[in-house]
Amino acid sequence: MRYELYYWPSIQGRGEYVRLALEEAGSPYLDVARERGTSSMMRMMEEGATPPFAPPFLKAGKLLIGQTANILFYLGARHGLAPKTEAGRLWLHQLQLTVTDFVLEVHDTHHPLGPSLYYKDQKPEAKKRTEDFWNERVPKYLGYFERLLEKSGGSFVTGRRLTYIDLSLFQLVEGLRYAFPKRMKAFESEIPELRELHDRIAARPKIAAYLSSERRIAFNEDGIFRHYRELDV
């Protein structure tokens, strides 16, 4: 079965966590909106018995699954990217939902007054929010994952086997480096384990092949991680 991934075609965004899992799993998928435009994606949010609220969503045979962490929960169990026990899967999902929260806070750095307004109309507020984000939130979230890695007893967050949370943390480090190169450079000495994890993921054959392919969309200022020089002081 070939999966169908539905997500905005010009950004990494929330879809990227799903793409990374599919790529690492070596599972064939059609990135529908990139290949065929967004019209069927838009239609699926209007029609059917279980219309998703927003992309990304994944078509897996008859199943239509929305919400990034929910998709990963489903894929993880089927492709060896999650523990086998219920307790292990709930724990992993809990961590992914913590990533979800963090991603929304990343988005809020450039959209503190709301997702419907343009960045240019909320620049001073974005500056304040970004200040708080780096003073309080980044140390709290990344410090949490750093401590989990310290005591994991293996190379990955849950131990000796890679799971989808490791891929997501790779993406967070990549994204923060793109959006806030100066701030991130100053901060990275605080998170040696996360840096190593990042490098370990980047070196995995399937991920490395993906990252250098055209399937990997470049970071840009329509996505979640945006580079605005005035926010990176």
Added chain:
Amino acid sequence: MRYELYYWPSIQGRGEYVRLALEEAGSPYLDVARERGTSSMMRMMEEGATPPFAPPFLKAGKLLIGQTANILFYLGARHGLAPKTEAGRLWLHQLQLTVTDFVLEVHDTHHPLGPSLYYKDQKPEAKKRTEDFWNERVPKYLGYFERLLEKSGGSFVTGRRLTYIDLSLFQLVEGLRYAFPKRMKAFESEIPELRELHDRIAARPKIAAYLSSERRIAFNEDGIFRHYRELDV
């Protein structure tokens, strides 16, 4: 087995979605921080193999489960508050994660510049964010759930059986009525199905008993839904 719920003792907050599910299930639980203070809750976020990032979390025997939607996913399957099929459970969880997103946007109405600053230090920004919230986000989110109810073919979101999403939507309506009574009053004609669902939930014997008990904490200005007159115009 008696569950142990860990959450801040003086607010409804995110813990309330879990409380409503436990109450409807008629499942005994200890609301730990309310009964015994927050020290053990704080300790559990530091220690152990699977420390939660933040409350709420639920101790279920040996399991420790964090993230509201994850807790509901677990409880739903065990207490008849979720469909029996995998497809049904993933769909329900997807909806709950959409509620999670909305709850974070509710919080952002009074904390647009970040969760670490006080409301009094971000009043003008809160006003702008609240404007966008009511113009764009409330119609989008509640309109989505309204349409699901319209075509559910039963009294509840997923059909003829109550699930935890119905309890969560009850809480959203309650919260919006508390925080924004004027705006919500003007808006409610748009969501007749949600209003009816709200009333149906409120009238359920176990929920009615809970709401009139001391276990239900009153809404207040430390929680997610806060009433600030200047934001309710």
